[in-house]
Amino acid sequence: xxxxxxxxxxxxxxxxxxxxxxxxxxxxxxxxxxxxxxxxxxxxxxxxxxxxxxxxxxxxxxxxxxxxxxxxxx
Numbered sequence: 001x002x003x004x005x006x007x008x009x010x011x012x013x014x015x016x017x018x019x020x021x022x023x024x025x026x027x028x029x030x031x032x033x034x035x036x037x038x039x040x041x042x043x044x045x046x047x048x049x050x051x052x053x054x055x056x057x058x059x060x061x062x063x064x065x066x067x068x069x070x071x072x073x074x
Contacts, residue, residue: 018071
């Protein structure tokens, strides 16, 4: 994930919408779900614990797509 930057952090439900938009526009992403990690470790759940990362060179395009859909949370 060396060239990836965080695009989004939020709930799993909202992250699903973000991922759908990125997939529809052929933008590759990496998802990190801290909720699943916390549950597996026995820590319970954390709010806003789904992170979406994209490569640096598509960051601005991805931000614009999410902003058009009221999903970008700077």
